[in-house]
Structures are given as structure tokens and as C-alpha cells.
Amino acid sequence: MKRYPFLIAIIFLLCSVAPLLHAQQFTGPEDATVSGGVYTNRFFGFSVTYPKDWVVHGDATNVRLREIGKERAASTGAMSAASSEVVLRNTYQLLTTFQYPMGAAVEVNPGFMLVAEKVSHAPAIVTGRDYLLHVRPLMLKTGVVPVGEPVELTLAGRNFFRQDSRMEISGTSIEQTIIITVTQGFALAFILSGKDQASMNEMIKAVATLKFDSTLPTSKKPIGTPKPGARPRP
Numbered sequence: 363m364k365r366y367p368f369l370i371a372i373i374f375l376l377c378s379v380a381p382l383l384h385a386q387q388f389t390g391p392e393d394a395t396v397s398g399g400v401y402t403n404r405f406f407g408f409s410v411t412y413p414k415d416w417v418v419h420g421d422a423t424n425v426r427l428r429e430i431g432k433e434r435a436a437s438t439g440a441m442s443a444a445s446s447e448v449v450l451r452n453t454y455q456l457l458t459t460f461q462y463p464m465g466a467a468v469e470v471n472p473g474f475m476l477v478a479e480k481v482s483h484a485p486a487i488v489t490g491r492d493y494l495l496h497v498r499p500l501m502l503k504t505g506v507v508p509v510g511e512p513v514e515l516t517l518a519g520r521n522f523f524r525q526d527s528r529m530e531i532s533g534t535s536i537e538q539t540i541i542i543t544v545t546q547g548f549a550l551a552f553i554l555s556g557k558d559q560a561s562m563n564e565m566i567k568a569v570a571t572l573k574f575d576s577t578l579p580t581s582k583k584p585i586g587t588p589k590p591g592a593r594p595r596p
Contacts, residue, residue: 391454391478391548401457401476406550408518411571412474413564416459452480461561469534470557474565482547490523490542493549505529506538517541518572537562541569 394403396418402409412418457476462468481487487496494512501508512523522543529536539562542551554565 392456394456396457403456406478406545406548407575409573410457410476411568412457412459413461413568416461416474417463419458419460454478470536470555472556472561472565473554474568475553476551477553478548478550480547481544481549487544487549489521489544490549490551493542493544493551494523494525494540501527515541517543517570518574520545520574539566 391403391405393405394401396402399414400409400411455475455477457474459474461472481493484496487493491512491514498508506527506529509526509528512525515522515524520543522541525540525542527538527540529538534557537556537558539554540551541554542549544550552565552569554562554569556562556565
């Protein structure tokens with residue numbers, strides 16, 4: 363059975379959340395802690411400060427995210443249910459935060475998520491750009507419209523790629539950004555969703571707090587600054 367990268371499967375849930383924190387201990391990609399507004403992942407060796415006062419969620423929300431992703435992929439013909447199941451077994455939702463609690467009376471509940479997907483089976487996916495170009499057809503099928511091409515940037519001394527996009531859900535326009543790198547055989551991605559540029563900017567600032575153990579302190583290069591020669595965003 364052919365496997366597809368499936369990070370985009372979780373970006374469709376923007377407001378349905380549940381207040382539950384992880385209580386389990388992991389030895390793989392989910393070997394992490396959340397304390398004082400900082401998420402620390404021991405497997406990948408990094409920490410990041412998520413947006414202040416946002417609500418952190420765990421298993422109940424993540425299960426629902428996966429189900430909605432599968433339903434969206436199946437209903438749009440982007441991926442069969444069987445293919446979705448295979449991919450989800452290799453996808454880890456590391457951090458799920460939303461600006462407001464479940465049931466808040468808001469049109470859009472901005473989301474700041476961190477996801478890892480095992481891509482060691484796909485030797486052609488070496489960089490975040492490779493991944494983004496690979497999933498672009500799936501994004502289009504599910505109603506996510508990329509804005510321009512992936513832009514290379516330096517974050518905490520590592521090479522990442524940023525892809526902005528837009529989608530519409532029930533008449534509401536959603537701004538989205540994926541910031542992604544490939545490391546240790548995994549695609550490691552921040553998936554950001556918001557209603558407007560102001561909410562997106564808050565999340566971009568949070569991503570910029572990323573620190574890897576071997577690169578402390580973080581790179582001084584702004585997160586939105588592409589490397590020389592990189593194609594500028596429109």
C-alpha cells in the first residue's frame with residue numbers, strides 16, 4: 363500500500379478542543395514535557411515557548427483531530443481511509459494548543475500545533491521543501507490553497523521551509539502556515555492556523571523561540587527572512 367505524508371490531516375480542526383494534558387511517559391518522538399509555557403522534546407532535543415496563556419490539549423483532542431483529518435481526506439478524495447490509517451500510525455501530534463477553550467464563542471479558534479511524521483521510508487524527502495511539494499496536490503484537493511512557493515529560512519541554526527496557505531470553512535477564511543524541517547528520519551512541522559495576520563504573527567513569534575540543545579542560543583536571523591537567493595514570498 364502506498365503511503366503518503368499526512369501532516370495536513372490535522373490542520374482542519376480549528377475550534378473543537380478538550381482540556382486534557384498528557385500524563386503518559388514516552389521514549390520516542392513523544393518523549394516530552396510541558397511546563398511553565400515551554401514544551402521540551404527530549405527525543406528531538408529542542409524546546410519552544412508556545413503562545414502565552416493558550417490552552418494545551420492532549421489525547422482527547424488529538425484523537426478528534428485525527429478523525430476529522432481522515433474524514434476530510436476521504437470526503438475530498440485526497441486519500442482512502444485505509445491509506446490514512448497507515449500514515450497516521452507514523453504521525454505524532456507532539457503539541458496541540460488553541461487560543462481559547464472548548465466551546466468558546468469565537469468564529470475561529472487559532473491553533474498552534476507541532477507534529478512529527480516518520481518519512482524514512484521516502485528517501486526523496488530530504489528537506490522541508492521536498493515534503494511541502496510532495497503534499498501540495500493533497501492540500502489542493504482538501505481545499506488548502508498554497509500562497510506562493512516554500513521559502514527557506516534559518517531557525518535555531520537549522521534549515522526550515524515555510525509555506526503559507528489559505529482555506530475556507532463554512533464561509534470563514536482561514537490563514538495557515540506550515541514551518542517544517544526534516545530531522546532524524548522525521549518531518550518536524552509547526553502547523554499554525556488563525557483568522558488574521560495579527561493572530562498569525564503571535565504564533566510566528568512563538569515559533570522563533572525554538573532552541574535545539576546544540577544551537578543555544580537561537581539563531582539571530584529573523585524567522586521570516588529567507589536565505590540569499592531564495593524565492594521571495596508574494
